[in-house]
Amino acid sequence: MKTNELIGTVVKTQRELYYVQTEDELITSKARGLFRKSDQSPLVGDKVLVTVSKEDKGGYITKILPRKNILKRPKVVNIDLAFLVFSIKHPNLNLYLLDKNLIINEYLKVETSIIFTKTDNSDIKEIENLKKMYEDIGYRVFLSSIFDDEGVKIIKREVKNRIVSFSGPSGVGKTSLISKILGKDLEIGEISNKTKRGKNTTRHTELFVTDNKGFILDTPGFSSINLDIDYDFKLDSLFREFKKYSGQCKYNDCLHLNEPDCKIKENIKNTIYQTRYDNYKMFLNEIKNNRRF
Ligand SMILES: Nc1nc2c(ncn2[C@@H]2O[C@H](COP(=O)(O)OP(=O)(O)OP(=O)(O)O)[C@@H](O)[C@H]2O)c(=O)[nH]1
Ligand SMILES: [Mg+2]
Ligand SMILES: [Zn+2]
Incomplete structure (x- = not known):
């Protein structure tokens, strides 16, 4: 034989x-x-x-x-690039969920970029501001719309020769975008008129092969995600823009809450965006509440 x-x-x-x-x-x-x-x-x-x-x-x-890495939900391995996909309207942008996913991926050391979708139905100024904000923080940001072939082409280039996941809330247009990249129709969900949210159309775990030798993972939309990070872990190290102040606060173990001479607090609105700081405080609380005794 x-x-x-x-x-x-x-x-x-x-x-x-x-x-x-x-x-x-x-x-x-x-x-x-x-x-x-x-x-x-x-x-x-x-x-x-x-x-x-x-x-x-x-x-x-x-x-x-x-294996290069193991992701839990869905259970897949060897992700070279994770796209976090969010729309600005329908459904509305949720920066808390975006930041949470960003820091989880920092924690898992998975390379991550952001895609803002449905640029056709959002305010261009708002899109540009968001793009600038996350680029300042240190992420690559892509814009897409199913009516914008150029945007799709740029995202497709990122997929070349890599395993790339697309995740984000339900209804933001992950499957629509992937269909465009693949040039074939996958099952697209309808946005519920009442809630303006998607109905979780994508369920299976499968890599789609692209004609530039990439692999794409479409994932079911999420609405919440647990912050599975050790209590002792320094959460601030997962916020890229906080890192440049590392070691500069008065106290070495500064949590950037109410301590005096805190460089993080001093730089809010300067180099640190208010929403990022607010989310930092929320996550710190969540990690504390998750603590197992
Ligand atoms: N206006 C506009 N609508 C879009 C765009 N992309 C997707 N949609 C619509 O948004 C709805 C949801 O699209 P899907 O691609 O199924 O969203 P999804 O992120 O895959 O949703 P789940 O699989 O539930 O996580 C559909 O009605 C799409 O037609 C876009 O760029 N612009
Ligand atoms: Mg889908
Ligand atoms: Zn501090």
Whole structure:
């Protein structure tokens, strides 16, 4: 029996089957028993070695290559870039959720950029201000609208040769944007007229392959997310714009709340945006309340 070993990426899993995209083809594979016994089973995003037998077409995953990172919801691995996708209207922008996701990704050390969607139905001044704000903080910000092919093209360039996730609240237009990038129709949700929110259309975990050799993960919209950060962890280190004042407050363990001579508080409205500081205080409280004794 002639066999052939290839390297590929797990794009979808279904019961005991793993769909592995190699350079040239999609191979429906099974995993060796040893993976199934432990909690070491292949996950979407895994780079794997797959042995293909010429006779029965299917493949066997023989090895999972080391993972770059593991994300929890949905459970995927090896994300090269996470896009946080938010609209400004319909649904309204929620900076608390955006900042929360930004700091969680800082904590997980996942490269992250921001996309503001639906630029066609929002005030251009407001969009520009937001873009500037997050660029000042140190993030790359992209703008998109389903009516703007140029914006879609620029975002598509970011996907090239990488595994890129798109996450954000329900109804912001993640799936619509991904459909544009792929040039094919995925299932798009309707915004509820009453709540102006989406209805969580996207449910499955699957990587879509782009024609510039990228992999895209569409995710179900979220409305809340838990701040799973250690109580002892220095939250301020996850705020990029706070970092330049590190060690400059009077007290070494300054929490930037009511301490005297606090550089963070002194620079609010100067280099630190009020909403970011307010969210910092909220997160600090949440971490305290999550504390396990
Ligand atoms: N005006 C406007 N509407 C958009 C745009 N992008 C998406 N929409 C609409 O917004 C609604 C929700 O779009 P989806 O792409 O399903 O949103 P989603 O983020 O994937 O939502 P979930 O899968 O529920 O998380 C649909 O009615 C889209 O037609 C845009 O750029 N401009
Ligand atoms: Mg969707
Ligand atoms: Zn301070």
